[in-house]
Amino acid sequence: MTEPPVWTRFETVALHAGQEPDAATGSVVPPIYQVSTYKQDGVGGLRGGYEYSRSGNPTRDALQACLAALEDPLGAAAGTTRGMAFASGLAAEDTLLRAVCAPGGHAVIPDDAYGGTYRLFAKVLARWGLDHTPARLTDLDAVAAAIEPGRTNVVWVETPTNPLLRVADIAAIAEVAHAAGALLVVDNTFASPYLQQPLLLGADIVVHSTTKYLGGHSDVIGGALVARDPEIAEKLAYHQNAMGAVAGPFDSWLVLRGAKTLAVRMDRHCANAKVIVEMLLAHPKVIEVFYPGIEGHDGYSLARKQMRDFGGMVSFRVSGGESAAVEVCNRARLFTLGESLGGVESLIEHPGRMTHASVAGTPLEVPADLVRLSVGLEHVDDLIADLSQALG
Numbered sequence: 001m002t003e004p005p006v007w008t009r010f011e012t013v014a015l016h017a018g019q020e021p022d023a024a025t026g027s028v029v030p031p032i033y034q035v036s037t038y039k040q041d042g043v044g045g046l047r048g049g050y051e052y053s054r055s056g057n058p059t060r061d062a063l064q065a066c067l068a069a070l071e072d073p074l075g076a077a078a079g080t081t082r083g084m085a086f087a088s089g090l091a092a093e094d095t096l097l098r099a100v101c102a103p104g105g106h107a108v109i110p111d112d113a114y115g116g117t118y119r120l121f122a123k124v125l126a127r128w129g130l131d132h133t134p135a136r137l138t139d140l141d142a143v144a145a146a147i148e149p150g151r152t153n154v155v156w157v158e159t160p161t162n163p164l165l166r167v168a169d170i171a172a173i174a175e176v177a178h179a180a181g182a183l184l185v186v187d188n189t190f191a192s193p194y195l196q197q198p199l200l201l202g203a204d205i206v207v208h209s210t211t212k213y214l215g216g217h218s219d220v221i222g223g224a225l226v227a228r229d230p231e232i233a234e235k236l237a238y239h240q241n242a243m244g245a246v247a248g249p250f251d252s253w254l255v256l257r258g259a260k261t262l263a264v265r266m267d268r269h270c271a272n273a274k275v276i277v278e279m280l281l282a283h284p285k286v287i288e289v290f291y292p293g294i295e296g297h298d299g300y301s302l303a304r305k306q307m308r309d310f311g312g313m314v315s316f317r318v319s320g321g322e323s324a325a326v327e328v329c330n331r332a333r334l335f336t337l338g339e340s341l342g343g344v345e346s347l348i349e350h351p352g353r354m355t356h357a358s359v360a361g362t363p364l365e366v367p368a369d370l371v372r373l374s375v376g377l378e379h380v381d382d383l384i385a386d387l388s389q390a391l392g
């Protein structure tokens with residue numbers, strides 16, 4: 001048998017990594033192996049290593065191989081970088097933190113972390129003895145000051161952040177974390193692996209909510225971990241099975257189908273977002289626009305360096321305060337009023353009252369006049385028309 005070729009270009013990887021035609025039938029997409037257990041050929045005689053679907057399932061394996069290759073094609077081909085699929089982004093995070101941290105340990109987290117991540121640290125893991133310190137990740141000195149060498153297990157990075165789209169320097173933070181003996185974790189949900197590959201910039205573990213861009217169609221909840229170091233990957237895989245929050249076969253299949261078109265979707269998300277940003281910047285009712293692709297935006301040069309493009313998330317402040325921002329959300333028709341992001345359809349929301357309501361009164365509180373958009377794939381002229389009428 002000759003070795004299969006190693007594809008490294010993103011579009012090709014997305015369509016083929018982990019997706020060899022099915023050995024039994026030639027099916028060109030991995031079938032949904034909706035099964036819990038597998039017949040053994042004599043005790044311990046496993047076919048392809050499959051024993052029980054929490055431990056291993058061919059549909060999930062296909063997705064996991066693809067996820068690893070999307071974040072690090074060469075490492076995945078070498079068998080060192082591994083992907084793991086979970087029932088949700090938060091299930092992936094919980095598994096990761098309980099695998100690599102211990103009671104008495106400590107994490108540095110973004111001071112504008114995703115609300116669910118913050119809640120996991122503050123309300124769940126704190127009770128099990130894992131401390132955390134929020135830090136402004138755009139300030140390297142603040143990150144270094146928040147690290148407690150010898151005690152800090154992980155530095156947790158989100159970039160761009162939600163909802164203010166701040167950009168953190170992954171390579172620089174990796175150095176600071178590693179110098180103190182901590183692992184660097186990057187939640188790559190907002191950028192997706194098409195726009196940013198943190199493992200290649202020095203991160204140890206990438207986290208995804210595959211619910212968002214990777215799935216891309218607002219029809220599945222899922223999460224992922226991808227790790228580069230075989231020892232860390234093995235520890236995560238052990239905990240994935242031992243804790244059991246795995247992605248089911250159909251959910252795995254949906255995420256894998258979404259991943260196939262990630263590159264073309266992201267290109268259009270980015271292109272539509274740019275047109276909308278231009279419109280917002282020129283609009284008299286808009287006070288401030290947050291998007292890493294704006295030349296004056298704090299993260300612009302860094303985003304250009306570590307991202308392929310600037311993404312499909314846009315936030316802006318509306319003159320007239322909270323009620324004006326809420327009104328814009330309520331008046332939108334084509335933009336669907338709803339939480340989540342990264343789907344083909346455009347969404348609009350008021351972070352202060354919706355996604356970020358739980359952080360009111362904490363250092364993570366967001367401006368009350370802020371509106372967040374997840375720019376979708378509708379015709380951009382229709383999106384512009386809807387936003388114009390919503391802004392009044």
Ligand SMILES: *Cc1c(COP(=O)(O)O)cnc(C)c1O
Pocket residue numbers: 088089090091114116117158162187189190208209210211212221222223
């Ligand atoms: C949605 C999201 C999560 C959590 O993922 P779920 O799939 O909802 O559990 C984590 N991080 C970011 C940045 C997210 O947007």
